[in-house]
Amino acid sequence: MKSFRALILAAAVLAPVLGNALAQSYPTKPVRLIVPYAPGGATDAMARVYAGKFQEAWGQPVVVENRAGAGGNIGAEVVAKAAPDGYTWLLNTSGQAIAPGLYKKLNYDPAKDLAPITQLVTTSLVLVTSAQSPYTSVKDLVAAIKGNPGKFNYGSTGIGSAPHLNGEMFRSSMALDVIHVPYKGDAQVFPALLAGEILYGFIPPQSGLAQIKAGKFRALAVTGSNRQSAMPEVSTMMQSGVADHEYNGWVAFFAPAGTPREIIVKIADEAARMLHQPEVMKYNPGWGVDPVGNGPDAFAAIYRREIERYTRIIREAKIPQVD
Secondary structure, eight states, X not given: OHHHHHHHHHHHHHHHHHHHHHHHHOOSSOEEEEESSOTTSHHHHHHHHHHHHHHHHHSSOEEEEEOOOGGGHHHHHHHXXXXXXXXXXXXXXTHHHHHHHHBSOXXXXXXXXXXXXXXXXXXXXXXXXXXXXXXXXXXXXXXXXXXXXXXOEEEESSTTSHHHHHHHHXXXXXXXXXXXXXXXXXXXXXXXXXXXXXXXXXXXXXXXXXXXXXXXXXXXXXXXXXXXXXXXXXXXXXXXXXXXXXXXXXXXXXXXXXXXXXXXXXXXXXXXXXXXXXXXXXXXXXXXXXXXXXXXXXXXXXXXXXXXXXXXXXXXXXXXXXX
16 A cells, blocks of 8 residues: 555656656657638638747747638547647637537537637727718617618628627627628628628628728727727727627637647747747738737636637527538
C-alpha cells in the first residue's frame, strides 16, 4: 500500500515537470491549420497571416488547409476527430456556436469535441441599407416598417446564419412585420440591397466595409457591445434604441478535445503576443476586427454561453433546423 501511495505521489510531482517539458519542446513537426471555408475569404486571409507568424516564431511550418462545406462543419469535424497531440488546429468563426442549435444532426459535438484555445478578435455585423434609401437611422427604419407592415423585406446569407439570427433578434425586439429573404451569400445580398429588392440586411464588415466607404451602403448601427474601431461614428444597436440586441462575432483557435493543456496555453500565449504586433495590427481595419487574445478558460466560458444563447434564439424565433 505504501509503495502504491508513493507511486501516486511521484506521478503527481512529475506531471507538471513532464508537462512543462512537453510545452518547451513543442512543436517538433509541421502543424495543420484547418480553415472550414473556401480560400480567399476573410477567415482564410487571417489564417495565413497567423500561420506565417507562428512559423516565424517557432521555426515549424503551419500549413493552412481549407476544408469548406456545411457552414463550417466539415472542417470543424476534421479537427474534432484528429489526434489530440497539438498538431491540428482549427480557425473558425462564431458560426460554430450557432451550429448546435441550427443543425438537426452533427457528426461531432462542438461543445465537447473541441477545446477552445483563444479568441483572436472580436467583430460585429453592420445593419445597412442602400445609400439611395431615405432612411438615415435605425429609428427611421423602424418607423417605416411599422408604417407599412408586411411590405418590406430584409436579406441574409441563409437560414440560421449570423445575419439571419440578427435579423430575427431585430424583428422580435422591435415587433416588426417584415419578410426574411435568404440568399446564398454576400455576393447575392449586396446586389439585392443596391437594387432595392431588400430594404436592409446585417452584413459582415470584412466584406461590406468597402461598400460602406464607397458610399453604396449606409451603415445604421453595429451589433456589438462597443462601436467598431473601423467605423467609430456608427452607433451600436442598443445605443440606437434596440433593447438587448447584442451580437459580438469572433474568430478563434480550437484544438481537438484532450489536447494537453500545456500546449493549448502555449498556443494561446503566443497568439496573444503576436496580436498586437504592428505587422498583424495593420490588417485589422480591413478585416473589421479588434484584437482580444483571451486565455483558454475565459474563451471557453464565452463559447459555452453563446452555444446556449444561440440555441435559445433559434428555438424562440422558430427557425427551422437544417438537415
